[in-house]
Each structure stands twice: as C-alpha cells, then as structure tokens.
Amino acid sequence: MSHFIVIGAGQAGSSLVAKLRKDGFDGKITLIGAEDSLPYQRPPLSKAYLLGEMEKERLFLRPESFYHENNISLRLGQPVTAIDSSAKTVTVGREVLSYDQLALTTGSAPHRLPAEIGGDLAGVHVVRTLQDIDALAPAVNEGARALIVGGGYIGLEAAAVCAKRGVSVTLVEMASRILQRVACAETSGYFRTLHQEHGVEICEGIGLKQLCGDAGHVSTAELSDGRCLNVDFVVVGVGVAPTTDLAQLAGVDLDNGIKVDAQGRTSDPYIWAAGDCASFPYLGQRIRLESVPNAIDQAEVVAANMLGAQQDYVAQPWFWSDQYDVKLQIAGLNTGFDTVVTRAGQARSMSFWYYKGDDLLAVDAMNEPRAYMVAKRLIDQKKTADKSVVADPDADLKPLLKA
Numbered sequence: 001m002s003h004f005i006v007i008g009a010g011q012a013g014s015s016l017v018a019k020l021r022k023d024g025f026d027g028k029i030t031l032i033g034a035e036d037s038l039p040y041q042r043p044p045l046s047k048a049y050l051l052g053e054m055e056k057e058r059l060f061l062r063p064e065s066f067y068h069e070n071n072i073s074l075r076l077g078q079p080v081t082a083i084d085s086s087a088k089t090v091t092v093g094r095e096v097l098s099y100d101q102l103a104l105t106t107g108s109a110p111h112r113l114p115a116e117i118g119g120d121l122a123g124v125h126v127v128r129t130l131q132d133i134d135a136l137a138p139a140v141n142e143g144a145r146a147l148i149v150g151g152g153y154i155g156l157e158a159a160a161v162c163a164k165r166g167v168s169v170t171l172v173e174m175a176s177r178i179l180q181r182v183a184c185a186e187t188s189g190y191f192r193t194l195h196q197e198h199g200v201e202i203c204e205g206i207g208l209k210q211l212c213g214d215a216g217h218v219s220t221a222e223l224s225d226g227r228c229l230n231v232d233f234v235v236v237g238v239g240v241a242p243t244t245d246l247a248q249l250a251g252v253d254l255d256n257g258i259k260v261d262a263q264g265r266t267s268d269p270y271i272w273a274a275g276d277c278a279s280f281p282y283l284g285q286r287i288r289l290e291s292v293p294n295a296i297d298q299a300e301v302v303a304a305n306m307l308g309a310q311q312d313y314v315a316q317p318w319f320w321s322d323q324y325d326v327k328l329q330i331a332g333l334n335t336g337f338d339t340v341v342t343r344a345g346q347a348r349s350m351s352f353w354y355y356k357g358d359d360l361l362a363v364d365a366m367n368e369p370r371a372y373m374v375a376k377r378l379i380d381q382k383k384t385a386d387k388s389v390v391a392d393p394d395a396d397l398k399p400l401l402k403a
Contacts, residue, residue: 002027004306005090005097007080007246008105009033011041012275012295014061016103019303021070027100029072032092036077037130038064043292046127046154047322050137050161059130083250085268101270101306104247104258105299108240108276108290113149118211123218123233127158128240139233142166147221147234149208151178153321155237156191159200160323162235169200170229174207184340186352187364191323194348198324242277242288255279257288262312264302272306274299282315287333291319316380329369331376332362343371344393351375353390360384370397377401 004020006013009031017031033039040059048054067074075092082091083102090097110126113119125136140146144167148155151173162169175181177188192202207224211234221229242257252266253259257279264272264280275295279288289298294315301313319330326348337354344350351365353375360379365372374397378385383403389395 002100003030003098004028004101004103005030005032005099006103006105007032007090008107008243008275008277009035009039009074009076010105010107010275010295011039011061011292012105012107012299013103014039015296016105016274016299016303017072018062018066018070019300020306021072023304023307025307029070030075030097031067031072032075032078032080032090034077034079035129035131038062038074038076040130041292042128043320045130045133046157047161050127050133050140051164052137056130080246083246085250085252085271088270099270101272102250103299103302103306104250104266104271104273104277105275105295106243106246106258106273106277108242110154110236110240111238113208113211113236113238117208118213118218119236121211121213121218122216123213123231124211125233125235127154127235127237136233136235140165140167144168144232145230146170147172147208147229147231148237149234150237150239151175151180151202151204152182152237152239153179154239155235156195156323157321158235158237159195160198163195163198163200164324170203170231171195171200172203172206172208172223174205174224176205178202178204182334183364184334184337184352184354186340186342190350190366194324194326240276240290242279244277247273247277255286259286263305263310264298264313265305272302274302280313280315285335287315289315289317291317293318316376318376326366327369329365329372330362331365331372332360332379334362337361339387341387341390343368343390345371353385353387355384355387358384358387374398374400 038060078092110128146162146167146169148159148171159171179188210222212220247258252268258273260273260278276290321328334354339355341353349367351368351371354362363375385400
C-alpha cells in the first residue's frame, strides 16, 4: 500500500491531505506537525482570537473526527528530525517512517530580534503561532505600553488590536515609510492616518537600537533617534523566512524557499512542496506567496499531481488585512508598477490601482469590495482598465469586464 507523508500541519498541509482523500487516494496518509494543536487558521490569531472574540476550537480548520473518518494519521507535537531521500524515510522521534511520496508544507517562521539587543528578554513577542498569541494575550491590557517593531501588515495589525484594547502604542519602522516594501506611498499614507486617528504613534525612518530589561523582562526601548521609551511589552513584526531546514536535510534545491516546478515538484521527483515555504515560477519570475489562498490552492494542485494529474499551478494572488473597521483587499502583484490611480469612495472607502504603462497589475482596496472584485477579475483574466474610468468615482466599473 502506498504511503504519502505530509510534513507541516498548517493550512497547506491540511488542505493537501483532504484533497488526496477527495480525489480518491486510498493508501496511507500521515500528516506530521511540530505543534500540539490540530491544524488551525492563522489570520484570526492576531485579531479575533487575541481580542477574545473567537474561541480556540473555532480556529481549527477541521475537527479531529475528520482525520479519523478519512484514515489520516495525525502526528502532532512530533517534529521531524531527519529525512533520508535516498532511502525515502522520515524520522519522527525514534521512529523511522517509509514514504512513497513526500510533501513539505513547512510554512514560514518570523524573524526575531537578536539576543544582543535584547530580543531574548521576556515580554518580547512574535505573532505567528497559537502559542505565540497565548503568551502575548495577558499583556494586552488597557493602560499597558507597547512597542511594535516593524511597519508591515503584521506590525500594523498588531498595533490595531493593541490600540483597540486601550494599550498605548508606539510603532517604529526603519524604512522611510510604513508598508514601503509591499505598497505604494498612497496606501502607506492611508494607513498612517488611520492609525494616528486611533492614537498610535507612528515613527518612520527610526529603528530600534536596544531593549533593556528589569529582572529579565523588557522594560525600556532605546530608539535610533536617541529616545528611550518605557514599555511593558514588545511585538516584533519584521517579516518571515521560509522554513527550509527539512528540505536541506532532504537535499532538494532551494531558491528563496523550496524550489519547485510549475506542478509543485522539487528537484527530487518523490518530494513536493506547497504554501509559504515553496518558490515557484510565475510570469517569467520565481516567487513565494505568503497567503492563505495560495496555501490552499497550491496544496490542492500538488495533491492532484501526487496522484498523476500533471497540472500546472496558476497563481491568482490575493490577500487581505483587517485593521480597526477597515478591510483591505489586495489583488495581483504590484512589482514593477510605474503609475498609481486613485479611486475615491465614501468616507474611508478608497482604492489604489497599480499600472505598468497601460497594464493593470494590482489593486489595494480599502472598504471597497465592489472595486476589488472588478479589479481582481480583470487581473485574473489578464485584462486592463481605462485609467480615466477608474479615476472617476461616479463611473460604473462593471462595463470594464466586458471591454
């Protein structure tokens, strides 16, 4: 009987094993996860779950019964310590498991601050796992003082949650503006104003120099501009890195993550990868997508290909972020844009459309679901949108889909 092993029990891993059974695979399936919890969704962790608005059980992607009913062996809280690709074995604890095909859905891990600047002090948090949020939650209380390090979406979402809980928040971003790596200046400006209106101090072009502690717990933060802040806790949101240590053990090729072909296969024909950890070909370049939709869609394509489908994964990038009462929806990738067209809406509603020449690349839509849906369909269909129509807030966008 064939045995398929999937390492990484997150969104991609859970989606992959479910798809294998849905597509009729009747062999053995083992899903291995380093965390103790059932596979769970991450986006609500740092928002609804941290705010106490969602119970732990609602985070789970599927109930435990699903895995039993589908004869999927769960090995949770059991990190893999070795992979021998020539023998086609995986070592979990002291047990060696043989596989016929192996999928790596190991995700990504947050960058942490160096211990030399106080990154190992108690009270310095990252926001990635259930354990991370459970450790942070007791500190997020009204009147507490927080420093957020990093002005990307993770840092901004953490700042929003803290501010909603009555925490005094200072956010520092070393770059000249928040969201500089991922968004246009217009989107940065929108969210800068939003956070300032909620009392968050945004410090751009300013880095963290040193964290100091009192009895091993962080108490002060020295910034690069010379200021020294009293803090009760720190949240670090300075990006993630693909988790590739097991891929290295397996001897497969790496390139900004685990290098896969269009079908999700690594340099080893019996090993596959999907989700945050996988870099794949996209429009003449190689990218990684750190998003839930990519984790699901790519994992399902890999599952089909493990069963012989020979199907290419065609990514349709989209993302979202919730901050206060604003829902940001992003479609496409803005890499290489040279023009941004602003479409104003009502109150906080607004969208920014990215173009390269006359080609529509991406959109950032804030509380603008209709504009987002039109833009996403255009991008998915590789169509563009007349800039004058987009810029006219009274113009109907739907006819653009028929152009």
